Amino acid sequence: MxxxxxxxxxxxxxxxxxxxxxTKSPKPKIxxxxxxxxxxxxxxxxxxxxxxxxxxxxxxxxxxxxxxxxxxxxxxxxxxxxxxxxxxxxxxxxxxxxxxxxxxxxxxxxxxxxxxxxxxxxxxxxxxxxxxxxxxxxxxxxxxxxxxxxxxxxxxxxxxxxxxxxxxxxxxxxxxxxxxxxxxxxxxxxxxxxxxxxxxxxxxxxxxxxxxxxxxxxxxLPQDVLNKEMETLIRNGMATAEIINRLKTVYVNKTGSDAGFENYIASFNKDKIKEKIESLRKIMLDETAPGFTLKDLNGNIINLTDLNGKIVVLDFWATWCGPCKAAFPAMQAMVDKYKGDPNVRFFFIDTYERGDSKEKNASDYINGKKYTFTVLMDNFNEVAQAYKAKNIPAKFVIDRNGKLRFKAAGFSSDADLMEEIEAMVTLAKEK
CATH class of the missing domain: 1.25.40 (Serine Threonine Protein Phosphatase 5, Tetratricopeptide repeat)
Incomplete structure (x- = not known):
């Protein structure tokens, strides 16, 4: 079973x-x-x-x-x-x-x-x-x-x-x-x-x-009926990363490749994406993104200035943060969506981590779940503080000119997150 x-x-x-x-809490009363x-x-x-x-x-x-x-x-x-x-x-x-x-x-x-x-x-x-x-x-x-x-x-x-x-x-x-x-x-x-x-x-x-x-x-349900049910869920704004993966498997088995899959999915939620784009356009930021230099889990150095010309999505998280991890299946779906676009990069910044084995904790979790994330270690929480990310999960989208365009905290659902990230990236590309 x-x-x-x-x-x-x-x-x-x-x-x-x-x-x-x-770290700047007021002095407690006696x-x-x-x-x-x-x-x-x-x-x-x-x-x-x-x-x-x-x-x-x-x-x-x-x-x-x-x-x-x-x-x-x-x-x-x-x-x-x-x-x-x-x-x-x-x-x-x-x-x-x-x-x-x-x-x-x-x-x-x-x-x-x-x-x-x-x-x-x-x-x-x-x-x-x-x-x-x-x-x-x-x-x-x-x-x-x-x-x-x-x-x-x-x-x-x-x-x-x-x-x-x-x-x-x-x-x-x-x-x-x-x-x-x-x-x-x-x-x-x-x-x-x-x-x-x-x-x-x-x-x-x-x-x-x-x-x-x-x-x-x-x-x-028969497979064809199940497929229609999953398509309806996407159309009704209830997509999950699991639905996307299931439909992708069906699509590849039917067509022999994933070419055109994103257009197939877009046919069900394009109106919602358009609505999200217009909604987010009104709150688009125009701030200089704080610079940073961090190491990934393989010891490679990532410097924000080296990413000029690319759309950068930052996701601040920690292994103890339940909502952060709940959002990861949807974030993996977004990483997969843009993996063929060299001008969009995702970085998952481990911050506010607890314990002495921070890199090991992060690596064990990411590898255990088989996520294909580029994880950066903010061991002293300096980058999180520079971005004023007091609450996690916190996500930031930076345009190709190094301008911070969007910031969002928390997690509500796979559907909302995937729509939001796609809309933010689309708008950032316009700049």
Whole structure:
């Protein structure tokens, strides 16, 4: 049975921009002894890896909240601390410990995180292929909760952003249930659920969900119908790097080469690219790009001034940055798109890296994923600071005259990123 890409809990719990430390932070205020004690105990809870010990620390925190006036400010977070041991069990992949502690919690109303923790637990059970009936009961309950939250948010029409977030939550939990049914061999039901999940993925355009849907669709649909489905997804602005790769394989098998493939893909999204170009034209910059000299992973020296006459795309990243790595499949698709154009160069600048083995960490990750990136090492974060890239991922496009034309931070979806990079490069070429 093929493995289906599984949506991780981090998708819902972290934003798509990782903040690097600001070296010029203001001097912190002096804290009281009670505040320091409180913060130290809370930090101890968050750092504890043992589920059992985490339970003990959480119990100590709850007692202080209930009895110590110095902890009054933490009352609103009481349930969040109460359920936190679930995450210790999750990280340790202690499914039995999670199940026992979950059953002991009873009703939890003070935090929604328990629903996402439970869904993550279901994913672990599905991945291991154990306790699937229990997992099914849990995820159906959580899916019902997510649907109610979505309907409630829809009625509160003044906050559409919240509604869009809730629809994505429902899509995620529906995809979790679809994954479980696929694991049990109920492929037809799984496919129906994935189709429903995709209806609510149209705003977020989550690539992992789309790719998971394609795995099941490839088993349920004839190849010609599957091809049309992938073309429709591109036309609707939901392209992923995986879709591009799948269609390229089909195209090469049919024609014998990849000649004309980019024009074939462009026929489905050319209107969206045109819209993106006109939108970005209005915010085009005209700044001198900061110069830099950095080494790549092979020890070669790259100097920006040597790249005059070329369009340069910079992507600042780090191995610890989840959103940076989530964007890499789409960035690989862009590298592949322009590999035949000698006047467009991509550089992936590893910055804000942690640990002593920075080059090894970067090399191991890039080679392990088989990305064909030119990685430059900004070991002292000087280039990131020169470009004011406080948050990563951060991307910059420089024209052939050394002018900085675009900058963008964060990552939303494969489709948006690929459209954005293509539009930026097109506009930079005009200068």
């Amino acid at each position: 093929k493995n289906i890409l599984v949506i991780t809990i981090s998708t819902l719990l972290i934003s798509f921009a990782a903040s690097a430390q600001d 804290k009281s002894e009670s505040q320091l004690v409180r913060e130290q105990l809370i930090e101890k809870l968050y750092l504890e890896k043992s589920g059992r010990k985490s339970e003990q620390i959480a119990a100590e925190i709850l007692e202080k909240i209930d009895t110590d006036t110095a902890w009054a400010s933490e009352k609103a977070k009481r349930d969040a601390y109460r359920i936190h041991p679930l995450y210790a069990y999750l990280n340790a992949e202690d499914t039995e410990g999670f199940k026992r502690f979950l059953s002991s919690l009873g009703e939890v109303k003070g935090t929604e995180r328990i629903h996402f923790a439970t869904a993550a637990y279901v994913r672990q059970l599905v991945k291991k292929g154990i306790d699937l009936d229990f997992a099914g009961e849990l995820i159906q309950k959580e899916r019902g909760w997510a649907k109610n939250k979505m309907l409630e948010a829809n009625q509160a029409s003044e906050d559409r952003t919240k509604y869009e977030g809730q629809t994505f939550g429902y899509a995620m939990f529906t995809a979790d249930y679809a994954q479980l049914l696929y694991k049990k061999g109920e492929k037809a039901k799984s496919f129906d659920l994935y189709k429903e999940a995709m209806k609510y993925n149209q705003h977020r355009k989550e690539a992992e969900l789309t790719n998971a849907y394609l795995v099941v669709a490839s088993e349920m």
